[in-house]
Amino acid sequence: MKDPVDLADKLALFSEHWSPKVVARLNDYEIKVVKLAGEFVWHDHAGTDELFFVIEGRLTIQLRDPDERRVTLRPGQLYVVPRGVEHRPVADGEVAALLIEPTGTVNTGEAGGGLTATYDDSLLDAPGTDG
Secondary structure, eight states, X not given: OOSOBOHHHHHTTOOXXXXXXXXXXXXXXXXXXXXXXXXXXXXXXXTOOEEEEEEEEEEEEEEESTTOOEEEEOTXXXXXXXXXXXXXXXXXXXXXXXXXXXXXXXXXXXXXXXXXXXXXXXXXXXXXXXX
């Protein structure tokens, strides 16, 4: 990586929801930006934790853990969903977020369905860097 990544510029390049876009790589991890709206599907990631960092908007992550918790994130806040914990992100309006996940992580885990995103690393070399 030779130039800094401008997240706002990268987010301006697409409009679809629930379709993460790879903007950088870190060892065996991918840094993704995503726009969210409404409710996602209940799912888990058996082999990995999942980091959500809210850039814009308000995101609630519902957790099916022993306490049936809800974690609400505002801009500048992050939360790590532990591996194997079933969860469902719910966006209040439109949310812009950053995700950090191992390469190859499917957004819906094993749940599948219509919101399963295709792999997209088209923003890696797209405009949105300063240099």
